[in-house]
Amino acid sequence: xxxxxxxxxxxxxxxxxxxxxxxxxxxxxxxxxxxxxxxxxxxxxxxxxxxxxxxxxxxxxxxxxxxxxxxxxxxxxxxxxxxxxxxxxxxxxxxxxxxxxxxxxxxxxxxxxxxxxxxxxxxxxxxxxxxxxxxxxxxxxxxxxxxxxxxxxxxxxxxxxxxxxxxxxxxxxxxxxxxxxxxxxxxxxxxxxxxxxxxxxxxxxxxxxxxxxxxxxxxxxxxxxxxxxxxxxxxxxxxxxxxxxxxxxxxxxxxxxxxxxxxxxxxxxxxxxxxxxxxxxxxxxxxxxxxxxxxxxxxxxxxxxxxxxxxxxxxxxxxxxxxxxxxxxxxxxxxxxxxxxxxxxxxxxxxxx
Amino acid sequence: xxxxxxxxxxxxxxxxxxxxxxxxxxxxxxxxxxxxxxxxxxxxxxxxxxxxxxxxxxxxxxxxxxxxxxxxxxxxxxxxxxxxxxxxxxxxxxxxxxxxxxxxxxxxxxxxxxxxxxxxxxxxxxxxxxxxxxxxxxxxxxxxxxxxxxxxxxxxxxxxxxxxxxxxxxxxxxxxxxxxxxxxxxxxxxxxxxxxxxxxxxxxxxxxxxxxxxxxxxxxxxxxxxxxxxxxxxxxxxxxxxxxxxxxxxxxxxxxxxxxxxxxxxxxxxxxxxxxxxxxxxxxxxxxxxxxxxxxxxxxxxxxxxxxxxxxxxxxxxxxxxxxxxxxxxxxxxxxxxxxxxxxxxxxxxxxx
Numbered sequence: 001x002x003x004x005x006x007x008x009x010x011x012x013x014x015x016x017x018x019x020x021x022x023x024x025x026x027x028x029x030x031x032x033x034x035x036x037x038x039x040x041x042x043x044x045x046x047x048x049x050x051x052x053x054x055x056x057x058x059x060x061x062x063x064x065x066x067x068x069x070x071x072x073x074x075x076x077x078x079x080x081x082x083x084x085x086x087x088x089x090x091x092x093x094x095x096x097x098x099x100x101x102x103x104x105x106x107x108x109x110x111x112x113x114x115x116x117x118x119x120x121x122x123x124x125x126x127x128x129x130x131x132x133x134x135x136x137x138x139x140x141x142x143x144x145x146x147x148x149x150x151x152x153x154x155x156x157x158x159x160x161x162x163x164x165x166x167x168x169x170x171x172x173x174x175x176x177x178x179x180x181x182x183x184x185x186x187x188x189x190x191x192x193x194x195x196x197x198x199x200x201x202x203x204x205x206x207x208x209x210x211x212x213x214x215x216x217x218x219x220x221x222x223x224x225x226x227x228x229x230x231x232x233x234x235x236x237x238x239x240x241x242x243x244x245x246x247x248x249x250x251x252x253x254x255x256x257x258x259x260x261x262x263x264x265x266x267x268x269x270x271x272x273x274x275x276x277x278x279x280x281x282x283x284x285x286x287x288x289x290x291x292x293x294x295x296x297x298x299x300x301x302x303x304x305x306x307x308x309x310x311x312x313x314x315x316x317x318x319x320x321x322x323x324x325x326x327x328x329x330x331x332x333x334x335x336x337x338x339x340x341x342x343x344x345x346x347x348x349x350x351x352x353x
Numbered sequence: 354x355x356x357x358x359x360x361x362x363x364x365x366x367x368x369x370x371x372x373x374x375x376x377x378x379x380x381x382x383x384x385x386x387x388x389x390x391x392x393x394x395x396x397x398x399x400x401x402x403x404x405x406x407x408x409x410x411x412x413x414x415x416x417x418x419x420x421x422x423x424x425x426x427x428x429x430x431x432x433x434x435x436x437x438x439x440x441x442x443x444x445x446x447x448x449x450x451x452x453x454x455x456x457x458x459x460x461x462x463x464x465x466x467x468x469x470x471x472x473x474x475x476x477x478x479x480x481x482x483x484x485x486x487x488x489x490x491x492x493x494x495x496x497x498x499x500x501x502x503x504x505x506x507x508x509x510x511x512x513x514x515x516x517x518x519x520x521x522x523x524x525x526x527x528x529x530x531x532x533x534x535x536x537x538x539x540x541x542x543x544x545x546x547x548x549x550x551x552x553x554x555x556x557x558x559x560x561x562x563x564x565x566x567x568x569x570x571x572x573x574x575x576x577x578x579x580x581x582x583x584x585x586x587x588x589x590x591x592x593x594x595x596x597x598x599x600x601x602x603x604x605x606x607x608x609x610x611x612x613x614x615x616x617x618x619x620x621x622x623x624x625x626x627x628x629x630x631x632x633x634x635x636x637x638x639x640x641x642x643x644x645x646x647x648x649x650x651x652x653x654x655x656x657x658x659x660x661x662x663x664x665x666x667x668x669x670x671x672x673x674x675x676x677x678x679x680x681x682x683x684x685x686x687x688x689x690x691x692x693x694x695x696x697x698x699x700x701x702x703x704x705x706x
Contacts, residue, residue, distance in 0.1 A: 059589035197592035236412035
């Protein structure tokens with residue numbers, strides 16, 4: 001058995017395995033509607049919001065694209081903070097959408113300061129929205145979203161703040177309403193410990209007012225998922241077993257409470273980094289977040305080390321883009337508990353050159 | 354236990370339940386790559402093609418949208434044959450995409466003739482593509498796709514023929530290469546007997562040449578899924594268990610052979626319609642296809658009858674749009690075997706007013 005410690009996908013717990021193996025139920029039934037409305041209550045807790053929540057079927061990338069598509073119109077000026085593979089992808093997609101894209105380019109591994117983002121936003125007075133990546137999965141950097149959101153809101157009360165929360169929501173502190181976020185997305189294969197394929201979103205009232213009115217055939221428009229979710233309905237055929245699986249984890253999170261879940265992520269990160277430093281590895285970003293750790297290792301052949309770790313039963317993720325072959329990445333949420341970090345560190349000791 | 358006989362979703366067989374409950378594996382691994390390439394061999398058999406195949410994560414609607422988006426450019430003249438809820442949706446979406454949309458409007462339940470489609474296409478000389486729905490799930494009508502495709506191809510060798518095969522591929526005869534289709538889509542919850550959430554597609558060389566070149570961030574562009582599939586890779590995080598589940602059914606289909614699968618669908622339809630007529634029900638479309646049967650019942654209160662059938666343990670689908678409350682729809686593929694039609698007919702006898 002391999003310990004899958006990549007920053008998504010993570011292994012699924014037994015409750016999710018059981019949910020996935022449940023018989024199919026049809027989604028146009030009272031049983032499904034009641035279930036889905038209850039599940040959305042769990043999502044409101046996950047996002048810490050009393051506003052709009054829903055789900056759509058697709059990979060995380062589709063979720064962020066859909067939020068941009070739903071909230072903005074061609075030629076809208078938006079600022080994308082680009083600081084790694086995924087945040088860079090949102091800038092590229094915003095251009096494809098025909099938005100007027102401004103980027104704040106941050107070196108991979110560096111953390112943008114609230115001041116730098118505010119300064120850039122101030123220089124763009126007609127700005128419609130800002131796209132932020134809370135935890136950049138390619139580098140492990142977590143931005144100070146609370147301060148950034150408050151600063152942006154003070155600059156412009158109508159600004160739409162869109163957050164890629166794919167490796168942050170459910171893993172580290174996130175408060176949709178208290179921080180004044182307008183749209184946030186999470187994907188099923190991260191803190192929700194399910195197969196990929198489902199995206200959950202939270203929308204503020206301000207974001208809901210901004211949604212475009214289109215024909216129901218428009219798959220990427222979050223408006224349709226949100227509107228139908230009010231009665232427990234779904235605009236297209238959903239994977240009910242995957243919804244059951246996500247619901248099972250949402251129930252576990254509610255039972256345990258988010259602060260305890262977040263604390264476990266923090267303990268996993270702290271334990272791993274303490275051991276890493278003793279072994280000779282180096283955390284890659286100067287100010288790493290807790291959701292995952294990207295690390296380098298002076299003198300170590302990283303691809304060969306990764307292979308030896310796999311022979312020890314531990315699968316980590318490699319670097320992406322310009323970091324390919326140079327770093328490894330390990331998750332600290334879901335399956336990647338502090339205890340598993342202890343086992344990983346022992347394997348790293350055996351595998352190091 | 355309820356017999357779910359809706360024209361998608363259908364119940365999942367035990368082999369799929371087992372596949373869904375398998376542990377997560379990471380998709381950037383040699384094991385996944387070898388598996389996915391093997392699965393694509395199964396898809397080529399399903400579509401009866403030697404050309405391009407791939408999968409993407411989303412509901413069936415996203416698949417058809419993605420094919421239109423990938424093949425056509427704004428202002429391209431396309432003809433959409435609109436004959437029910439789903440084919441009507443493709444016309445609406447083509448307009449959203451900014452295509453120059455011409456429709457051939459067919460009354461719900463009627464079947465467009467090859468001559469009518471050819472006549473319309475001939476009157477549109479700069480036509481770039483034609484969007485056809487092989488089996489319209491809202492009415493049960495199946496078009497004579499082979500004749501239509503051959504006729505269109507004779508008119509215009511460059512025309513892109515895009516087929517919604519969502520309730521046809523794997524259920525009734527479909528020959529991608531022999532019929533000269535350019536793009537076709539199927540969804541996991543129909544003949545593939547899996548949860549919803551995965552779309553499989555087949556593309557001709559002509560379609561592949563027409564794909565737009567965009568940044569990899571462009572989720573809806575089939576180009577990226579096709580290009581990566583060549584090495585067993587995936588552009589975003591896929592739901593590996595669902596791919597395992599679809600693969601399990603593809604293996605069953607290959608082992609049994611498509612002609613035998615198609616014959617079972619035909620026998621299921623024939624048995625159901627013979628019994629329906631004896632009981633007093635009436636098949637809704639004048640020329641029904643085999644994938645599903647939509648039926649009315651003079652003198653029967655359809656919603657009340659549907660409820661009584663559910664109490665008997667049989668869930669059918671109701672009518673959609675203008676047919677809501679007026680018809681019921683029953684699948685003939687996957688779980689909906691001839692034997693289950695026998696049980697359904699007995700329940701209908703008990704439930705009829």
